[in-house]
Amino acid sequence: MQHFALTIIGRDRPGIVSQVTEILFQGGFNIADSSSSILGGQFSMILIISNPKIATQEEFSDAFKPLEENNLSVFIRTLKPGGEIRPEQEGDLCMISVYGADKPGIVFQVAKELGDRNINITDLNTKLVGDKQNPVYVMMLEAMLPVDTEIEVVENWMEALKQRLQVDISVRSLVVMEL
Amino acid sequence: MAVKQVLVYPDSRLKEICAPIVSFDEAAEQLLQDLVDTMVDAGHSVGIAAPQIGALRRAAVVDVSKSKLGKKQENHGLLQMVNPEIIEKEGSQVVREGCMSVPEYTGNVTRSESIVVQFLDQNQQRQIIRTEGFEAIAIQHELDHLDGFLFLDRVSSLKTDLFRRKQK
Numbered sequence: 001m002q003h004f005a006l007t008i009i010g011r012d013r014p015g016i017v018s019q020v021t022e023i024l025f026q027g028g029f030n031i032a033d034s035s036s037s038i039l040g041g042q043f044s045m046i047l048i049i050s051n052p053k054i055a056t057q058e059e060f061s062d063a064f065k066p067l068e069e070n071n072l073s074v075f076i077r078t079l080k081p082g083g084e085i086r087p088e089q090e091g092d093l094c095m096i097s098v099y100g101a102d103k104p105g106i107v108f109q110v111a112k113e114l115g116d117r118n119i120n121i122t123d124l125n126t127k128l129v130g131d132k133q134n135p136v137y138v139m140m141l142e143a144m145l146p147v148d149t150e151i152e153v154v155e156n157w158m159e160a161l162k163q164r165l166q167v168d169i170s171v172r173s174l175v176v177m178e179l
Numbered sequence: 180m181a182v183k184q185v186l187v188y189p190d191s192r193l194k195e196i197c198a199p200i201v202s203f204d205e206a207a208e209q210l211l212q213d214l215v216d217t218m219v220d221a222g223h224s225v226g227i228a229a230p231q232i233g234a235l236r237r238a239a240v241v242d243v244s245k246s247k248l249g250k251k252q253e254n255h256g257l258l259q260m261v262n263p264e265i266i267e268k269e270g271s272q273v274v275r276e277g278c279m280s281v282p283e284y285t286g287n288v289t290r291s292e293s294i295v296v297q298f299l300d301q302n303q304q305r306q307i308i309r310t311e312g313f314e315a316i317a318i319q320h321e322l323d324h325l326d327g328f329l330f331l332d333r334v335s336s337l338k339t340d341l342f343r344r345k346q347k
Contacts, residue, residue, distance in 0.1 A: 175248055176285050177313065178277045179226055179320045179330075 003084035010072035012043040093174040100167030102135035120144040182220040183232035194327040214240040228324030239321040263298035276330045286334035
C-alpha cells in the first residue's frame with residue numbers, strides 16, 4: 001500500500017489535532033506512526049499515513065485546503081515503496097546530553113562528530129533556555145551505536161569535543177529492559 | 180517441560196486481575212514450571228507472569244542473572260513466586276521498559292528503586308526478600324501483570340518531557 005508522510009505546522013491552539021485527524025478519518029486514512037510537539041509557538045505534526053484506495057497525493061491533497069485556510073501549513077511527501085518500514089538496527093542505544101552557553105554550531109559539530117563515526121541519531125531535541133543575558137543551549141539526543149562501538153569510546157570522542165566547544169557533554173548507555 | 184505461547188495484547192486476559200493461589204497443588208507447581216520453561220525458551224526474557232501464558236493466577240517468575248544488565252548487579256537468581264506482594268517500596272527510578280506481550284514498543288516508566296517482596300517459593304516456603312536495581316524493576320513489572328497492568332499504563336513521560344516544564 002502506498003504511504004505518505006504528512007507534515008502540518010501552525011500557531012499552536014486547541015483543536016489542531018482534532019481538525020487534522022477528522023479530515024484523515026473522513027477520508028479513510030490510517031495513521032501508522034506519528035509524532036507531534038510544540039516547537040516555539042508552533043504545533044508541528046508529522047504523520048505516516050496510508051489509504052488502501054489512494055495511490056497518488058493528487059487524489060487527496062485538496063482535502064487539506066480547510067487547514068491552509070486556518071493558517072496551518074501542509075506538506076505531503078509520497079514515500080518510496082517500503083519507506084514506511086523502519087529498518088532493523090543492531091547496536092546499543094545511548095543518550096547524549098550537550099549543554100552550555102549558547103554559541104553558533106553546537107548542534108552541527110556534535111552531529112558531525114556522530115555522523116562521521118556512523119552513529120545514527122534516532123531522536124533529537126534542542127532548546128534555547130536561560131535568559132537574554134545568559135542564553136543556555138540544551139541538546140538531548142538518542143543515538144544507535146555501530147555494533148562494534150563501545151560506549152567508553154564515544155565518551156572519549158565527546159570529551160575531546162567538550163574541550164573544543166567549551167560545553168558540557170555527558171554520555172550514558174540507554175538500556176531498554178525487555179521484560 | 181512445557182513452553183507455552185506468550186499472549187500478546189489485545190488479548191483481554193492481560194487486563195484481568197488474577198486470583199490468589201489458595202492451595203499449593205500440583206497445578207500450581209506445574210504453572211511455575213511452565214512459567215520457567217516459557218521464560219527460558221523466550222531467550223531474552225528475564226521474567227514472565229502467569230496471565231502472559233493465559234493462567235489468571237497470582238504467580239510469576241523472574242531471573243535477571245542471565246541477562247547482560249542483571250549479571251552486573253546483585254540478584255537472587257531464579258525467583259519463583261506464588262501470591263507475591265510488595266510490602267515496602269523506596270525511592271524511584273525511570274527506566275525504559277519493553278514487554279513480550281506488547282511487541283515493538285518501549286516507554287519510560289517510573290518504578291521504585293528498592294522493594295521488599297514476600298511470596299511463597301516453589302517449596303511452599305514464605306520468602307521475604309529485599310532487592311533493588313534491575314531485579315526490583317523486573318519484579319514490579321511482572322507483579323503489575325497480576326493486576327492487569329501493562330507498562331503502557333505506567334509510562335511516565337514522553338521523550339520530550341524534559342522540555343515541557345516551566346515554559347516562560
